Amino acid sequence: MGWLVAPAGVAAGSEGVGRGGLWVRRRCRGSAPGPAPQTPAGGGVPGGGAGGAGGVACAAAGTESLVGVVTDTGPGVAIVGMLAAMPQPPSAASRDEPVIRERGDACPGALRLHAADDGFLARVRLPGGLLTVRQAEALALAADRFGDGHLELTSRGNVQLRGLADGCGAGLAELLDGAGLLPAPSHERVRNIVATPMSGLDGPDGPDGPRDPARPDALAWAMEFDRLLCASPWAAALSGRFLFAFDDGRGDVASLGPDVTVLGRPEGRALVRLGRAADAVELAGRDTPRAALSAARYFLDAVAAAGTQAWRVSELPAEHALETAEFVRRLGAAGIAATPAGAPRRPYAAPPRPGRSAGHDGRATLCVLPPLGRLGSAQWRVLVRVADEDGSGRLRVTPWRSVVLPSVGGNGAGRIEDAGLVLAPDSPWQSVTACTGRPGCAKSRADVRADARAVADLARGPLPVHWSGCERRCGHPRGTAWVDLVATGSGYRLAAPGRPVRDDVRPSELAAALADARTDPDVVKK
Numbered sequence: 001m002g003w004l005v006a007p008a009g010v011a012a013g014s015e016g017v018g019r020g021g022l023w024v025r026r027r028c029r030g031s032a033p034g035p036a037p038q039t040p041a042g043g044g045v046p047g048g049g050a051g052g053a054g055g056v057a058c059a060a061a062g063t064e065s066l067v068g069v070v071t072d073t074g075p076g077v078a079i080v081g082m083l084a085a086m087p088q089p090p091s092a093a094s095r096d097e098p099v100i101r102e103r104g105d106a107c108p109g110a111l112r113l114h115a116a117d118d119g120f121l122a123r124v125r126l127p128g129g130l131l132t133v134r135q136a137e138a139l140a141l142a143a144d145r146f147g148d149g150h151l152e153l154t155s156r157g158n159v160q161l162r163g164l165a166d167g168c169g170a171g172l173a174e175l176l177d178g179a180g181l182l183p184a185p186s187h188e189r190v191r192n193i194v195a196t197p198m199s200g201l202d203g204p205d206g207p208d209g210p211r212d213p214a215r216p217d218a219l220a221w222a223m224e225f226d227r228l229l230c231a232s233p234w235a236a237a238l239s240g241r242f243l244f245a246f247d248d249g250r251g252d253v254a255s256l257g258p259d260v261t262v263l264g265r266p267e268g269r270a271l272v273r274l275g276r277a278a279d280a281v282e283l284a285g286r287d288t289p290r291a292a293l294s295a296a297r298y299f300l301d302a303v304a305a306a307g308t309q310a311w312r313v314s315e316l317p318a319e320h321a322l323e324t325a326e327f328v329r330r331l332g333a334a335g336i337a338a339t340p341a342g343a344p345r346r347p348y349a350a351p352p353r354p355g356r357s358a359g360h361d362g363r364a365t366l367c368v369l370p371p372l373g374r375l376g377s378a379q380w381r382v383l384v385r386v387a388d389e390d391g392s393g394r395l396r397v398t399p400w401r402s403v404v405l406p407s408v409g410g411n412g413a414g415r416i417e418d419a420g421l422v423l424a425p426d427s428p429w430q431s432v433t434a435c436t437g438r439p440g441c442a443k444s445r446a447d448v449r450a451d452a453r454a455v456a457d458l459a460r461g462p463l464p465v466h467w468s469g470c471e472r473r474c475g476h477p478r479g480t481a482w483v484d485l486v487a488t489g490s491g492y493r494l495a496a497p498g499r500p501v502r503d504d505v506r507p508s509e510l511a512a513a514l515a516d517a518r519t520d521p522d523v524v525k526k
């Protein structure tokens, strides 16, 4: 069994290179790949299994298919990534048919609450995932005063409150506004901005290896962009699903499928990529906030010209696809010098693992994982107090449903673990996610969180797993290979990259089946 050929520029069979990534080599087990699980967007598979976007079909039993690939190289270093990080189609647009919608974007926000089975739901956008301790305390207060006393972390680094009482909207808005969490009420649902959570924090012994002093401060870019976005009245027309990513160059949030990606480059430079375009533009890093805003304007102009209700760049019809040359022209008109960058290689970095690492200031950086991304307000307040009393006064909510606390001293880690939150890198909760399921969601066929808890310790493995109560797969992982479990009513449909789908795994078989799917002998964790 040999290693498959990686993209150009990387030696085939280069086993052992890369950090924090995942090689997957696979021998097909069936005569043909099973049907690919469908994402809400209708195309993806967990990690790009057979037939998925960017995927490589598994030809026949006994043959090998490539499920993980080397995606980028630097001087002497190859970074291992997965299919979702593979080069994407050349056009930023991927659909031939225009998207026609009969209703507007109903994405919930802090002011537009969603009626769920367990009460109303509010989603509070946190650009870059950043919170001050005062803002974090306000969220705990809101959860206790109006909701069910819990906070949920989302796959875009936001916070959700559930079980909210009918008629609480005005009180909730007042509380959030008082903490500075609603700087622009008209824009609150379009502040979908992720940024590299460890930007500026990786120390000499950090999980990402030696800190690269040339890496930019992605969070500073994100904050400046948020300010520009909120000051632009037209930007309120973006959908609540349009995503901006500010990546410091390592390739973590860039792999989340953003609509506008800013990727740091050495020597104060950066790339800006539109949707899934193969190419990008290069410009000065200091110009990236304005360039991202220009990209948003370009998208809205294209939506208007197309006469559709596209919410995302990938939904634009082909004849209205965003073009790099036109983007460069628009940037020039805005006084931003930019040049086409061809099809640059894109790095991939795994999400930060739970645990502690040495910050460059000599104090610890903690990455805290709440099981299934859900915390009680008392647990949340432990994080707030550690950040306040022993840390930097800041919290960073990550798109992987964890919280990074920079510059922590004292016994902060001990207090967090005593609260039942995870700091152990080998925790069974690592890479386990679930949608809301029952009883919060009427569509769910199971209490997926309870089912996930029941087998978590018995079904460990390097591949992430996502539990869903129905085929919508809310909050499923992006930018990585993953095992897909969807409730059927009597059990779960289980799909893993490159394997035949198991249509109805019974509860009594779940632990063993999931452990097997996550720990395929052909999966090698680097």
Ligand code: SF4
Residues within 6 Å of the ligand: 435, 436, 437, 441, 442, 443, 444, 445, 468, 469, 470, 471, 472, 473, 474
């Ligand atoms: S995946 Fe289905 S069951 Fe789960 S929260 Fe979404 S709609 Fe509800």
